[in-house]
Structure formats: C-alpha cells, structure tokens
Amino acid sequence: MNGLSDVRLTLHSQELTAGHENSAREANMRNAPSGLSRWGLFWHRLHTRKALLALTPEQLKDIGLTREQAREEGLKPFWRI
Known part of the structure; x- marks a missing residue:
C-alpha cells in the first residue's frame, strides 16, 4: 500500500468510530416521540x-x-x- 491508502484507511476508521458514537446518541434519543x-x-x-x-x-x-x-x-x- 502506498501512503495515500494508509491515510484513507485511517480517516475511514475515524469516520466509522465517530458514526458509531453518533448512532449511540441517536439510540438514546429514539425513545422520545419524534x-x-x-x-x-x-x-x-x-x-x-x-x-x-x-x-x-x-x-x-x-x-x-x-x-x-x-x-x-x-x-x-x-x-x-
């Protein structure tokens, strides 16, 4: 892999982690009426x-x-x- 691919993988993993945190927050708020x-x-x-x-x-x-x-x-x- 070249350096650009490594950067993309790192950024993608950070986006996945951030997305997981956001989905957990949304799950907590899901109990309230929309x-x-x-x-x-x-x-x-x-x-x-x-x-x-x-x-x-x-x-x-x-x-x-x-x-x-x-x-x-x-x-x-x-x-x-």
Whole structure:
C-alpha cells in the first residue's frame, strides 16, 4: 500500500468510530416521540422520569428494572441523557 491508502484507511476508521458514537446518541434519543423540539424533549424526559419514580415494585419488575435503577434514572436532571 502506498501512503495515500494508509491515510484513507485511517480517516475511514475515524469516520466509522465517530458514526458509531453518533448512532449511540441517536439510540438514546429514539425513545422520545419524534418531532419534539429541544424543550419538548426536556419536558418529555422530566415527566417520564418522574413517572418512573412512582412505579410499584410489580411494574418495575415488568419492565426489568430494580428500584435502585429506577431511582437513579428518575433523579437525573432533564437535560442529561
């Protein structure tokens, strides 16, 4: 391989890595309804996290979370993913 090919491979691998990070972020945001503005997304997170704190042990078991996991997620500020 010549030097140009090595550079292209390096750049391509960096693009793949960056793309993987972006897809992970998009996956986290995929749970919210589509078409929300930034404030709409914040409002959605705030209310769903509060609802998570109010779930009963049976409901938490149905969704596969422990009380500690639900509390950790429920107490996150709305601006954090």
